[in-house]
Amino acid sequence: MIFNKRKIDKKPYFSYKKLLLKIANLPSRIRKLILLLIDLISLFITIILSNLLLYKFLYFNFSEVLRDFFLFSCLAIPIYLFFGQYKDLTKFISKRNIHYFLYRNLLVSIILTFFIDNLIYLFAISISQTFLSFFIRNIIANISSFSRISKSKKIVIYGAGEAGAKFANSLILNKENEILFFIDDNPSLWSRSILRIPIKSKTELEKYKNEIDILFLAIPTISSIQKKVILNDLYKYPFKVMIIPSLEEILSGKLKISEARSVRIEDLIYRDIAKIDRSNITKTFSNKTILITGAGGSIGSVITSQIYSVNPKIIIALDFSEFNLYSLKNKLIDQRNKETELIFTLGNCCDQKLIDEIFNKYSIDILIHCAAYKHVPMVENNPLVGLSNNICATRLIAKAAIKNNVHKAVLISTDKAVRPTNIMGVSKRIAEMIFLHSQNVIASSKESYDTKFSIVRFGNVLGSSGSVVPLFNEQIKKGGPITITHPEITRYFMTIEEAAILVLEAASFSKGGELYLLDMGKPIKIVDLAKKLIKLNGLKVRNALNREEDIEIKFIGLREGEKLFEELLIDGDATRSQNKYIYLARESKVIFDNSKLKIIDELIEKINYRDKKNALFLLKKLVPEWQMK
Numbered sequence: 001m002i003f004n005k006r007k008i009d010k011k012p013y014f015s016y017k018k019l020l021l022k023i024a025n026l027p028s029r030i031r032k033l034i035l036l037l038i039d040l041i042s043l044f045i046t047i048i049l050s051n052l053l054l055y056k057f058l059y060f061n062f063s064e065v066l067r068d069f070f071l072f073s074c075l076a077i078p079i080y081l082f083f084g085q086y087k088d089l090t091k092f093i094s095k096r097n098i099h100y101f102l103y104r105n106l107l108v109s110i111i112l113t114f115f116i117d118n119l120i121y122l123f124a125i126s127i128s129q130t131f132l133s134f135f136i137r138n139i140i141a142n143i144s145s146f147s148r149i150s151k152s153k154k155i156v157i158y159g160a161g162e163a164g165a166k167f168a169n170s171l172i173l174n175k176e177n178e179i180l181f182f183i184d185d186n187p188s189l190w191s192r193s194i195l196r197i198p199i200k201s202k203t204e205l206e207k208y209k210n211e212i213d214i215l216f217l218a219i220p221t222i223s224s225i226q227k228k229v230i231l232n233d234l235y236k237y238p239f240k241v242m243i244i245p246s247l248e249e250i251l252s253g254k255l256k257i258s259e260a261r262s263v264r265i266e267d268l269i270y271r272d273i274a275k276i277d278r279s280n281i282t283k284t285f286s287n288k289t290i291l292i293t294g295a296g297g298s299i300g301s302v303i304t305s306q307i308y309s310v311n312p313k314i315i316i317a318l319d320f321s322e323f324n325l326y327s328l329k330n331k332l333i334d335q336r337n338k339e340t341e342l343i344f345t346l347g348n349c350c351d352q353k354l355i356d357e358i359f360n361k362y363s364i365d366i367l368i369h370c371a372a373y374k375h376v377p378m379v380e381n382n383p384l385v386g387l388s389n390n391i392c393a394t395r396l397i398a399k400a401a402i403k404n405n406v407h408k409a410v411l412i413s414t415d416k417a418v419r420p421t422n423i424m425g426v427s428k429r430i431a432e433m434i435f436l437h438s439q440n441v442i443a444s445s446k447e448s449y450d451t452k453f454s455i456v457r458f459g460n461v462l463g464s465s466g467s468v469v470p471l472f473n474e475q476i477k478k479g480g481p482i483t484i485t486h487p488e489i490t491r492y493f494m495t496i497e498e499a500a501i502l503v504l505e506a507a508s509f510s511k512g513g514e515l516y517l518l519d520m521g522k523p524i525k526i527v528d529l530a531k532k533l534i535k536l537n538g539l540k541v542r543n544a545l546n547r548e549e550d551i552e553i554k555f556i557g558l559r560e561g562e563k564l565f566e567e568l569l570i571d572g573d574a575t576r577s578q579n580k581y582i583y584l585a586r587e588s589k590v591i592f593d594n595s596k597l598k599i600i601d602e603l604i605e606k607i608n609y610r611d612k613k614n615a616l617f618l619l620k621k622l623v624p625e626w627q628m629k
Helices: 002-009 016-024 028-054 062-082 096-112 119-147 162-172 204-208 224-234 247-251 265-269 279-285 298-308 322-335 352-361 376-381 383-403 423-444 468-477 496-509 526-536 594-608 612-622
Strands: 153-158 177-183 197-200 214-217 240-243 289-293 314-319 341-346 366-369 408-414 452-458 460-462 482-484 493-495 514-518 551-555 573-576 582-586
Touching: 028 062, 028 119, 062 096, 096 119, 153 162, 162 177, 177 204, 214 224, 224 240, 224 265, 265 460, 265 493, 265 526, 279 496, 289 298, 298 314, 298 322, 298 496, 314 322, 322 341, 352 383, 366 383, 366 496, 376 383, 376 423, 383 408, 383 423, 383 594, 383 612, 408 423, 408 496, 423 452, 423 594, 423 612, 452 496, 460 496, 468 482, 468 526, 482 526, 493 496, 496 514, 496 582, 526 551, 594 612
Parallel strands: 153 177, 153 214, 177 197, 214 240, 289 314, 289 366, 314 341, 366 408, 408 452, 452 514, 460 493, 482 551
Antiparallel strands: 514 582, 573 582
């Protein structure tokens, strides 16, 4: 029995795939010698055949064959070497190579007419040797390609235009890829082909869905809306989807047409907001001195970059993080705007001396207050630091804006300020109150203040620090699991670029005292977001029914202070502004009497003295709807 088992499991001694692999890995000189040997053998065979055919087997003389072989070899091999015949990679052999082989052999024949007085015979040898040598090389290339066929990627290209054809041409050289067909929405192309690759309707994807490894979306001129529709339609299929660069990226030189990227979650929800008319923004920010707090953060940095593009006079970028400020500096310097002076200030918005110094030194026209701690669990565990950054800094900044008669002051807020269930949300709600009260101070003041305070409130921003998307991507890289607090939890999402451009648009509208809400689209289930990210990475969700799949989704329970869903309005309603993506909220008017102002000042005092218990008690007095734990 033992003997029989060994006999069954015994593997063959010879494997042509292993042999080809060994040959492919031989040193370059040895591979060139093999090709030279192939040419010598094919030359010897063609000389014999030419003699037999031309002399009809009657005057065949082997000594003359050897003489001709010697003459041909002594002349042909040096010419082959001189013209680089052995520099070409055999696995990339193509039909154009046959022309070069033929030209070299004809040159040999013309020179040999001085030694052999039979032009037809010489040309017969040249032509025969060309095709035989090329045929042998082609067989080697095909066998080599066939040996790797099991590892090749099955490719489909969506888009049978110029971009798709160029991309296909770049893939053809790589024997690891096998292009099955093109997909195009134009019915007139379905019966045609590109580079001998057929063009099919997208309905064919259902038929081949289990054979396809990767589909490349190769329509760089497509709009983001059209791209979103196509990608959401492709999402149902099991194969991976990748995108070749947009026309803007290709023309700017940032990327080449052959450089594809994975689909990002932003591609599935993008709404082309960033392409709105920017004339209001240019008019508002051009040639102005602008202070941006939290300028190095995920939202602040994009806002800073957008403002920089409309040629303000001065941008003062204030941030507490050295690394963030350094990264922002490098990003903006690359844009090379010589009309704008950039001032990078490392410091804390809670530092009154620093804030006074900035306002005294520069005549600031516009303030955009982005600086805030926003990660709910982190602020929940470090409440005094979070309150200091979100409340004390806002109070200080608002006072400085009034004192220095800043033209516009904009606060970046969050949907978590609506009926807050956590300390971060409470702190942002009080920050909103401070800005709205500041506008009331301006309105009731007998002095000629011109500052216009406004608030822009929105939900989660994709890819920002603390967002679930970077967290999920990191968990996917590690093989899972993806952790979600609750299967029914939903959140609003928009891209950083969308949020930034709408904040600036809202700021340009402001007449003072407005609370703007950004249109976040429809709320998205976090579990659906996780499933899409898994799918976009070419993986599958593991569950009780499919335990052999890639990534598990694990529900860990709601965190302290976390809501199942977020809201943008506390009460009242909202009306659409000049921009269809921006709404003006109509909430109950915030009235700060002296007693509330006293509570704010007392709260700041308790925060500075690190009196957590009394600080939280005062928070409750200011925001009664917050359920203090």
